[in-house]
Amino acid sequence: MTGPNLVVRGWPYVHVTADTQVKASKGILHSVVLNGLTTAGDLTIYDSLTEGAPVIAVLHLDVTTSISVQPVTFIYDCQFNTGLYAGFDNTLAADLTFMVG
Secondary structure, eight states: OOSTTOOOOOOOEEEESSSEEEESSOEEEEEEEEEEEEEOEEEEEESSSSSOSOEEEEEEEOTTTTOSSSOEEEEEEEEESSOEEEEEOSSOEEEEEEEEO
């Protein structure tokens, strides 16, 4: 549907499969969606431009987290002040989507 009164809603997203600077400025982390998991490991989410403090969360992702073919969503709705960085440990092989504003 189109028209002058159309309101588009939703969160901007960033697709992540390795260490990534998700956003280079302050914002809001709405959610992280685990789309798929090949190898278990830890995902560390930083309020930083690199892998540095402060840490927002550490997600230990394993086969029990991704037990079905359906995506798993982790809701945060938290502010970050410097930037947003996703750090994969040496074993994690995952397909993620970050919803950020």
